[in-house]
Amino acid sequence: MKYSYYPGCSLHTTAKEFDLSTKVVMRELGIELEELQDWSCCGGSIATGVSHDVGMALAARNVVLAQNQNTDLLAACSGCYNKSAKAAKALENEQERDKISSILAAMGISVGDRNIKVRNVVDVLANDLDISSKVRKPLMGLKVACYYGCLLTRPTDITGWDSPVFPMSMDKLAIACGAEVVDFRSKTKCCGGSILIPKEDVALSLTKGLLDEAKSLGADCIVLACPLCSTNLELRQPDIEKKYNVSYSLPVIYITELIGLALGIKPGKLGMDKHLVSTKPILAKLGIILSDLPIFRIQNPVGNIQNTTN
Known part of the structure; x- marks a missing residue:
């Protein structure tokens, strides 16, 4: 089983132990993690507070990158997971998708048609694996x-x-x-x-x-x-x-x-x-x-x- 792994900002800074333990545990359990190429901040709650559309596009950017890698997106941080999952759902809505696509197009990123899931580490560990x-x-x-x-x-x-x-x-x-x-x-x-x-x-x-x-x-x-x-x-x-x-x-x-x-x-x-x-x-x-x-x-x-x- 393979996932595009989204560490988010915290796991590369203040929560390095979460990043380390996620990688080594998943490897031990036979899960392959490929860090999402060129990932960026999901915007957290701050970006959406400034602009709903821009905040959603920031998170959707990572979802689209995972689509391009043709693998489900796995996030460890509950905040990154929540925001990314909301963005994935927004891409299923025609109006939201058009707004997000317009913003991402200015970044040189095209929204594809591949359907992927956004998963959280706890979800995968609890529901997909026999610990x-x-x-x-x-x-x-x-x-x-x-x-x-x-x-x-x-x-x-x-x-x-x-x-x-x-x-x-x-x-x-x-x-x-x-x-x-x-x-x-x-x-x-x-x-x-x-x-x-x-x-x-x-x-x-x-x-x-x-x-x-x-x-x-x-x-x-x-x-x-x-x-x-x-x-x-x-x-x-x-x-x-x-x-x-x-x-x-x-x-x-x-x-x-x-x-x-x-x-x-x-x-x-x-x-x-x-x-x-x-x-x-x-x-x-x-x-x-x-x-x-x-x-x-x-x-x-x-x-x-x-x-x-x-």
Whole structure:
């Protein structure tokens, strides 16, 4: 099975561990990923806020490139997936297609007639593959809270492969890996990522609610598939701890990292040395050797991140 792989901006910058773990896990499971040639930013939510047509065309550009490669488009980031899937659906609408085609024509790109699907990594892992048959090191004793956020399974006319209210795909994947899944009722609540800049207090309060519940359930980590959610839940932990006088030190990892551990892949190859909240407690609980894995301690989340190796 082969896909055009769309990493998006985050997986080449702030979420390199998601990129690394996605590639190595998919390869281990027999999925071939060919990085989308000449891909560009999907525009996220910002571009559409400025211009619906231009924002849609930015995302559609990548869909059209995948059409030219004649393969379905696979996105890891839930935001990139959601925007790309919306663009693919827009191309099926004659009016939307004409607007998008006009904008892309100015870029020298012609919209073709090949029909392709836009898939998310979680969807493929949960619905197309048998993870349990590949598990070499079951994650026994590890308690995880699976967090889906706003965009991974919403809206259903764009996604449709899991419940938009109480999805279970990552939960099932974690269970297949041998982990214990806690009953995380806030799994689709907003983390506040999109309002962090204009309304920081509200965003931190929303994120705090997620961290509080995960901690109260005894979760050893939060598992997700969204770089923006990861930024709020991991990078902003020190801000929340200081503001509310609480303590978490709760690791936040990607679902592909969790699966990679169960497949017996070394933590370093999964990028688990790149986290801002140390993943060592997770690995220690699983009895994995830690000597070559650095700890990242956040002194000041704005500009003074220090890395020390134990």
